[in-house]
Amino acid sequence: MLTHSKMCGLETAKNRIERYKQQGKKIVFTNGCFDILHVGHVDLLQRAKELGDILVLGLNSDTSVKNQGKGDDRPFNTYEARAFVLAHLESVDIVVSFDEDTPIKLIEAFVPHVLVKGGDWRIENIVGREIVEDNGGKVYSLPLIQGYSTTNLADKIAKTHHVSK
Template sequence: MSTPCVPSVPAHPKVVTLDELLAQLKDRQGERVVFTNGCYDILHPGHVDLLARARAEGDLLVLGLNSDDSVRRLGKGADRPVNTYAVRAYVAAHLQSVDYVAMFEEDTPYNLIKAIRPQVLVKGGDWSVDRIVGRDVVEAGGGRVLSLPLLQGFSTTRLIEKIQNSAVL
């Protein structure tokens, strides 16, 4: 039995380690940092819309992206993530609204938020403000925490189900 070929993607300058991100942010002091996070497994219009609106809340947007192991622990299904971290980060980095993409290995981005201390923390409307991880850090620094309405009709899970249901067996 042969091993499936896993495609690789080129490096992208917006995809950074935490140390690289902190150095970049140090060079951009005085700018309002916005942070959001998620899996962004199969990018769809709902993702693009949320990221654009999040970016509009500040001067630059940091996207915290779950590692592959972190996605698996979320219980989204045995087949998730569909795309590897490298692929997801590469695609997200090409969006004009995203300034930096940084991975987090934990179940939540709390440590990443604590390290970068954004002035604005954004999640989609399926998260109430009181449930948003990192809220305490951002508000303690005088920042804002926002739950932005979602663009209706778009869901990675529903997209995967649609693909699976339309597959010819």
């Protein structure tokens, strides 16, 4: 079983975040599937972390990924494997899963100071924006490094190895 102290459930994450807030730390939240970690992911997470003190990563569970219509073969890596890799990144402080299609329950529970998504999201469409802004927080859609996506990477691997999808 793959574990790391940064990987936790909702209640543990909520308790940690409350302690950090009591210490005056600025909480940043982002979310995603992070199925095959690539330079675009690492760059986005690093820039998100720079917007505060503690980066909380809401990670789609395997069920949540499947429900997003990314294909029957997704996720390529299990939640446990994805969370384990992400927990080892210096920029990430907490990894917590969610089963729903969106991380709204996590955002409601944590009420982060900053909410971040990649530049493919318009700010007005970012789930949880109202909660963060209504509590005095900021919401960012950070530009992505062009040419990096899990889908593009999977397509390249399939093409290189002559695998039909």
